[in-house]
Amino acid sequence: MSGTHELLWSIGELAERAGATVKTVRFYSDQGLLPEAARSSGGHRRYGPQALDRLRLIRSLRTLDLPLPEIRRVIEGDDAADRALESALDSRLSELGREVKVLRWREAALQLVRDCPPAQRAGRLRLIGALNTPPSTAPLAGFWRTWLPPRMPRLALAAFLEAAVPEPPDEPHPSQVLAFARLHAMTTAPCPGGRQPQPVVHRVAGPRGAALLYAGLIEAFDIAAPHLRRAHDPDPGEALDAYVAAYASAYRSRDTREFRRSLAARLSAEARLDRYWELAAIVLTPPGGSPQPTPGSADDWLREALRLDNTTAA
Incomplete structure (x- = not known):
C-alpha cells in the first residue's frame, strides 16, 4: 500500500x-x-x-500553439488523432509563414527608412504607410482590370494578370519594398479624366480582338523569356512569330511583310507603361540576382526583334 x-x-x-x-x-x-x-x-x-x-x-x-480542441483529439488518441495533429501542424505552419513574412516586410521597410537620406524619409514613410503588411496585389490587379478592355474572357484576364502583377517576395530587400510601394502609389493615383488611358489597339480590335491579342502576347512572352534570362540579343524566330500572330489575329489580318512594317509603326505610336515594368522588375529580382523577365521587358525585346526583322527584309 x-x-x-x-x-x-x-x-x-x-x-x-x-x-x-x-x-x-x-x-x-x-x-x-x-x-x-x-x-x-x-x-x-x-x-x-x-x-x-x-x-x-x-x-x-x-x-506549437495548437488550440485546445486539437490537443484534446491528439491526447485522446481517437482514430483521426494522427490526421488531426498533421492538419493542426500544417495550419500552424501556414500561420507562422504569414507572420514571418509580415516581420520580414517590416524589417526591410525599417531598413529602407533608416538608410535613406533624411530629406527622403518623410516621402518614403508616406509610401510605406499606404501599404498593408505584407502588401496586397489587389490595387495592381485593379489597375490592369481598368486598363484592359471590358468583357475580356475570364481565363484570358486571369492569365494576363498573373503575368503582369508581380507577387511581393517573402523576404524582400529594402529596394524591393520601395519598388512595390511605388507601384502601389502609381496604380492607385487618380487618373486624368477619371479612368486609365485605353491603348489604341483596344479601340480598333474591340473586346474579342483584344482578348485574342493578350492571349497571344502571353504566349509570345513565355517563348521569349528564356532568351531574356540568358541575355540573348533580340532576333527573329519563334517568339517574334507568335508576337506578330497575336496582333494579326486581333486585327483579323495575316502575317505578311507589309503587316510587320505597319505593326512596327503602330507600336511606336502606342502609349507605354515603362515605369510600371521597371518597378515590377525590381520587385521580382533581388539585388545581385538574375534579372527576371516581365511582360514589359519581353515586349521591348520583341519590338527590337521586329525592327531588326524589318530592317533585314528591307
Missing part, C-alpha cells in the same frame, strides 16, 4: 515535477485532460505518472 501511495502526487507535487504552475495543472485537470488516480480523504486530487506524461505532452503541444 505504501508503494502505491509513493506513486501518487498532489497537484503541487505534480506541478513541481512538470515545471509548471499549480494554476496550469488545475486548468488542464478541470478540462478533463489530466487523469486523476485518486482523491485524498479530504477530497484533494492525487495524480500518478500517467498524469505527468500527459501534462508534458500537453505542454509540448501548446508550444
Whole structure:
C-alpha cells in the first residue's frame, strides 16, 4: 500500500515535477485532460505518472500553439488523432509563414527608412504607410482590370494578370519594398479624366480582338523569356512569330511583310507603361540576382526583334 501511495502526487507535487504552475495543472485537470488516480480523504486530487506524461505532452503541444480542441483529439488518441495533429501542424505552419513574412516586410521597410537620406524619409514613410503588411496585389490587379478592355474572357484576364502583377517576395530587400510601394502609389493615383488611358489597339480590335491579342502576347512572352534570362540579343524566330500572330489575329489580318512594317509603326505610336515594368522588375529580382523577365521587358525585346526583322527584309 505504501508503494502505491509513493506513486501518487498532489497537484503541487505534480506541478513541481512538470515545471509548471499549480494554476496550469488545475486548468488542464478541470478540462478533463489530466487523469486523476485518486482523491485524498479530504477530497484533494492525487495524480500518478500517467498524469505527468500527459501534462508534458500537453505542454509540448501548446508550444506549437495548437488550440485546445486539437490537443484534446491528439491526447485522446481517437482514430483521426494522427490526421488531426498533421492538419493542426500544417495550419500552424501556414500561420507562422504569414507572420514571418509580415516581420520580414517590416524589417526591410525599417531598413529602407533608416538608410535613406533624411530629406527622403518623410516621402518614403508616406509610401510605406499606404501599404498593408505584407502588401496586397489587389490595387495592381485593379489597375490592369481598368486598363484592359471590358468583357475580356475570364481565363484570358486571369492569365494576363498573373503575368503582369508581380507577387511581393517573402523576404524582400529594402529596394524591393520601395519598388512595390511605388507601384502601389502609381496604380492607385487618380487618373486624368477619371479612368486609365485605353491603348489604341483596344479601340480598333474591340473586346474579342483584344482578348485574342493578350492571349497571344502571353504566349509570345513565355517563348521569349528564356532568351531574356540568358541575355540573348533580340532576333527573329519563334517568339517574334507568335508576337506578330497575336496582333494579326486581333486585327483579323495575316502575317505578311507589309503587316510587320505597319505593326512596327503602330507600336511606336502606342502609349507605354515603362515605369510600371521597371518597378515590377525590381520587385521580382533581388539585388545581385538574375534579372527576371516581365511582360514589359519581353515586349521591348520583341519590338527590337521586329525592327531588326524589318530592317533585314528591307
